[in-house]
Amino acid sequence: MSPTRCVSPMKPAAIAAELGIHLTAAPEEFRTAPIARAVLDALPTDRPAV
Known part of the structure; x- marks a missing residue:
């Protein structure tokens, strides 16, 4: 059984x-x-352009 992940949005400050x-x-x-x-979770591999 795989662990479940919380899908609720996170606050920007967190x-x-x-x-x-x-x-x-x-x-x-x-x-x-x-x-x-x-x-x-995707940010380290798919960083936005600066």
């Missing part, structure tokens, strides 16, 4: 803390919308 970035330095769309855990 994600910023996990990524080790300052929330105020993140783009507006990152700061204002909850983000799914799957999106956070």
Whole structure:
């Protein structure tokens, strides 16, 4: 049996803390919308262009 993952969205502040970035330095769309855990897990391999 595989472990189940929480699919509820995470708050931007929690994600910023996990990524080790300052929330105020993140783009507006990152700061204002909850983000799914799957999106956070994909960030190390699929980074947005700067």
